[in-house]
Amino acid sequence: MLRRLAISCLVALLALPASARTRPHYGSTLRVEIEGDAWQRSGEFTRRLVLDGLTRMDADGAAHPSLAIEWKSENEDHRWEFRLRPGVHFHDGSPLTSTAVVNALNLACTTNCPWSAIHAVGVSVVFISDSPMPSLPALLAGDEYLIAADAGGNIGTGAFQVTGFNNSLLTLTANESCWQGRPFVDVVEIHVHRSIRDQWLDLSVGRADLVEVPAEQLRQAREQHLTVLQSPSSTLLALSVASSGVLGNPDLRWSIALAVDRAALSNVIFQKQGEVTASLLPAALTGYSFLYSTDRDLNKSHEKHGGLTLPPLAMSTEGGSAMQLAAQRIALNLYDAGFNVQVVAAEGTRPAELALRRIQIESNQPRAALEMMLRNAGVAAPVLENTPAELYRIEREFLETHALIPLLYLPRAYAMGGRVRDLRLSVDGTPLVAGASLEDAP
Amino acid sequence: MKLIWVAAMIAGGLTSLMASAAPAYISPWDDPANALAAQIAELLGPGQARLTIHNLSTISNDDIPTIRRLLEQDLKTHGVLASGVESANAIRLTLSENQRERLWVAEIVEGNETRVAMVRVGLGTARQTHDGGGLTLRKQSVLLSGKAVLATVETANALVAVAPEEIVIYTHTADGWREQKRVGIGQKRPLARDPRAVILPSPGGDGFEASVASMSCSGAYQPAQPVEEWSVRCHESDDPWPIVQSDATKNSLKAFYNSARNYFTGVISPGLGVDLPPFYSAVLLPRPSDGAALLVGGIDGKVQLVENDALKPVSGARDWGSDFAALHTGCGTGTQIIASGSGEAVSDSLRAYELPTLEAVPASAALPMDGTVTALWTAPDGKSVFAVVRSATDQYEVDRVTATCN
Numbered sequence: 001m002l003r004r005l006a007i008s009c010l011v012a013l014l015a016l017p018a019s020a021r022t023r024p025h026y027g028s029t030l031r032v033e034i035e036g037d038a039w040q041r042s043g044e045f046t047r048r049l050v051l052d053g054l055t056r057m058d059a060d061g062a063a064h065p066s067l068a069i070e071w072k073s074e075n076e077d078h079r080w081e082f083r084l085r086p087g088v089h090f091h092d093g094s095p096l097t098s099t100a101v102v103n104a105l106n107l108a109c110t111t112n113c114p115w116s117a118i119h120a121v122g123v124s125v126v127f128i129s130d131s132p133m134p135s136l137p138a139l140l141a142g143d144e145y146l147i148a149a150d151a152g153g154n155i156g157t158g159a160f161q162v163t164g165f166n167n168s169l170l171t172l173t174a175n176e177s178c179w180q181g182r183p184f185v186d187v188v189e190i191h192v193h194r195s196i197r198d199q200w201l202d203l204s205v206g207r208a209d210l211v212e213v214p215a216e217q218l219r220q221a222r223e224q225h226l227t228v229l230q231s232p233s234s235t236l237l238a239l240s241v242a243s244s245g246v247l248g249n250p251d252l253r254w255s256i257a258l259a260v261d262r263a264a265l266s267n268v269i270f271q272k273q274g275e276v277t278a279s280l281l282p283a284a285l286t287g288y289s290f291l292y293s294t295d296r297d298l299n300k301s302h303e304k305h306g307g308l309t310l311p312p313l314a315m316s317t318e319g320g321s322a323m324q325l326a327a328q329r330i331a332l333n334l335y336d337a338g339f340n341v342q343v344v345a346a347e348g349t350r351p352a353e354l355a356l357r358r359i360q361i362e363s364n365q366p367r368a369a370l371e372m373m374l375r376n377a378g379v380a381a382p383v384l385e386n387t388p389a390e391l392y393r394i395e396r397e398f399l400e401t402h403a404l405i406p407l408l409y410l411p412r413a414y415a416m417g418g419r420v421r422d423l424r425l426s427v428d429g430t431p432l433v434a435g436a437s438l439e440d441a442p
Numbered sequence: 443m444k445l446i447w448v449a450a451m452i453a454g455g456l457t458s459l460m461a462s463a464a465p466a467y468i469s470p471w472d473d474p475a476n477a478l479a480a481q482i483a484e485l486l487g488p489g490q491a492r493l494t495i496h497n498l499s500t501i502s503n504d505d506i507p508t509i510r511r512l513l514e515q516d517l518k519t520h521g522v523l524a525s526g527v528e529s530a531n532a533i534r535l536t537l538s539e540n541q542r543e544r545l546w547v548a549e550i551v552e553g554n555e556t557r558v559a560m561v562r563v564g565l566g567t568a569r570q571t572h573d574g575g576g577l578t579l580r581k582q583s584v585l586l587s588g589k590a591v592l593a594t595v596e597t598a599n600a601l602v603a604v605a606p607e608e609i610v611i612y613t614h615t616a617d618g619w620r621e622q623k624r625v626g627i628g629q630k631r632p633l634a635r636d637p638r639a640v641i642l643p644s645p646g647g648d649g650f651e652a653s654v655a656s657m658s659c660s661g662a663y664q665p666a667q668p669v670e671e672w673s674v675r676c677h678e679s680d681d682p683w684p685i686v687q688s689d690a691t692k693n694s695l696k697a698f699y700n701s702a703r704n705y706f707t708g709v710i711s712p713g714l715g716v717d718l719p720p721f722y723s724a725v726l727l728p729r730p731s732d733g734a735a736l737l738v739g740g741i742d743g744k745v746q747l748v749e750n751d752a753l754k755p756v757s758g759a760r761d762w763g764s765d766f767a768a769l770h771t772g773c774g775t776g777t778q779i780i781a782s783g784s785g786e787a788v789s790d791s792l793r794a795y796e797l798p799t800l801e802a803v804p805a806s807a808a809l810p811m812d813g814t815v816t817a818l819w820t821a822p823d824g825k826s827v828f829a830v831v832r833s834a835t836d837q838y839e840v841d842r843v844t845a846t847c848n
Contacts, residue, residue: 178632288538
């Protein structure tokens with residue numbers, strides 16, 4: 001009898017109407033915690049929430065309209081004209097004009113720009129360069145060319161506007177008249193300078209909805225059953241080598257490149273979450289990265305070193321403890337090859353000959369991504385070719401200078417709470433918060 | 443009975459929609475093998491070389507012998523004998539790929555020198571349908587677009603698509619639908635982030651009516667008039683949107699839409715005698731007892747049926763998303779509900795359900811869709827449903843979904 005009653009209850013429970021998943025709801029507050037600065041130039045997503053670019057990249061590597069609705073090139077890509085989207089306003093109510101865009105881009109890029117001049121012409125912005133700029137639409141989607149109405153980069157046209165910053169809490173409020181549509185969540189609260197440990201703790205007790213997961217802690221996050229959102233390889237860990245002074249000798253730079261043990265870095269420091277690489281662009285973009293050997297060759301490194309007696313070298317690094325550990329490990333690798341390297345702070349008084357850096361890949365169009373990488377490394381020449389064979393040739397020629405030694409590709413990852421729905425990552429691993437909604441929104 | 447008049451809509455039948463483009467088959471390995479052989483021969487010149495093949499791609503290893511054979515044949519025509527095991531020269535072919543295409547990379551090794559040749563190879567795609575349950579659902583791609591598509595309707599040998607800011611008219615060609623005319627809607631206010639629209643043929647068959655955000659558009663044309671000469675006019679409107687229309691009765695059930703959000707307010711015209719909650723979707727279903735009932739998917743995720751002047755909860759719908767549409771198949775109870783799987787997800791699906799009582803019963807296996815189903819509606823003839831699917835790369839595809847009885 002009891003058994004029958006229990007079965008009846010179970011059947012009744014199963015038959016109860018349960019709520020289905022729905023389209024995204026509007027409302028509520030998304031609570032985000034980050035370790036760094038909210039306005040960090042690259043790699044943080046605050047700028048992407050507040051500012052828009054003239055173009056944006058889709059997952060297939062094509063540039064799409066954003067603040068510019070169309071563009072055309074003339075004179076074999078020496079001149080580009082971008083027509084602005086009408087009716088767009090900055091958060092302060094001022095209209096998006098070609099003059100405002102020119103001012104913003106002139107502030108954003110003072111040297112080593114892809115263009116030599118920009119002009120406001122009616123509702124269009126015209127870029128002119130002595131060299132062809134075939135990748136300009138893709139380059140303009142990059143983080144550094146987002147359009148702000150003010151020098152501080154706080155006033156944009158994006159889905160959220162800055163409404164407060166105090167006690168390490170940045171408050172962004174939904175832009176009701178956003179040209180892309182009002183975002184689903186009402187408010188994004190970004191708690192800055194939170195250690196990863198504190199972020200995870202807050203996530204576990206429901207005080208945060210979105211927290212960071214460094215690549216080296218991805219395995220731990222999974223072991224703790226966090227809901228992790230992970231990008232493909234989007235950050236290049238690379239060793240920048242000065243091409244002057246002691247390391248002006250190309251054989252010494254080559255010796256350094258041969259001495260680094262990438263596999264150990266990946267396995268030990270980054271817990272096998274990185275993709276060992278000796279190429280600038282990841283395999284997912286090019287398909288040819290296997291052509292670059294990632295093997296350590298200490299014998300050849302010694303050969304290239306030539307037994308020279310060198311003064312101690314300094315290696316700076318940015319970022320957290322994993323970067324420090326990686327730098328120390330590389331210093332040990334180089335010691336094996338006859339170099340004496342001291343790891344120093346990034347803001348040290350003495351300029352470092354070596355710098356361990358994280359470089360964000362902001363485009364998934366191979367040509368544009370390569371040009372951005374090369375510009376980042378101080379090579380300003382545009383990449384004109386677009387075939388895999390030509391891109392490989394350009395990349396190889398640059399890598400043979402050993403001014404930048406690619407080491408690992410790392411994913412970007414975030415853990416999110418159960419309230420968060422429909423959150424996706426962009427090409428460069430930035431969370432697309434404007435498209436996310438919250439389960440408990442009214 | 444408040445719903446009696448709408449029963450005629452189902453009996454009256456609904457008009458037809460859309461055709462499809464058939465995918466073309468391309469032989470995958472002949473051309474790349476030929477192109478690569480030409481490049482290798484140019485670098486290596488006539489002679490012998492050892493050929494090794496390494497597969498880093500998603501190409502099946504079963505295809506490697508074919509690729510080897512094709513490459514050896516093509517190399518031979520260029521004077522390169524690729525079976526020379528004794529040769530000092532080597533050709534290392536790596537079948538690689540990136541996220542957009544395959545890449546075949548040949549490293550040509552002559553002594554200490556290695557040169558590289560590459561050819562691009564397109565990624566093949568395959569579309570699948572899925573069988574199972576009492577029905578088999580099938581989908582056919584109707585339209586692909588790099589821009590958002592909110593709703594479409596076929597009328598007078600044209601396909602009219604509603605985009606957030608434009609009405610786009612396509613005409614049918616041998617290669618599928620080709621864009622012919624684009625008319626700006628002239629949106630006065632910013633759109634919601636999840637914009638929606640409806641479009642229906644005019645009852646007289648000489649135009650269409652579309653509603654999107656706070657705008658209403660109407661198209662009109664004469665028989666045999668070229669699409670370029672069609673008249674399309676849009677104006678601001680807060681009138682309710684037609685959600686069901688019948689050719690037979692010329693009546694439609696209309697619902698007020700919250701254009702600042704993504705749902706209907708729950709106020710419909712004519713009223714049904716019960717207070718409806720705000721909802722995402724509503725469809726008319728024939729019922730054995732009362733002629734018809736309105737199935738409503740609330741914004742709270744609850745699915746309810748308006749029947750006998752009462753709002754009755756429906757169970758078995760917890761796997762439904764917010765979009766569903768009625769499909770008249772003649773199988774089983776005659777009409778099924780096609781429901782999206784998750785409302786908003788990278789990999790959505792559609793599934794048919796029957797509603798013999800107040801419990802939704804699956805009537806087919808899930809039909810995987812290649813992205814998020816962002817809109818779903820019944821074709822005017824009721825015999826197919828149309829789905830708009832947004833891919834992970836923000837491409838939009840309009841699919842026609844039909845069912846066959848098992």
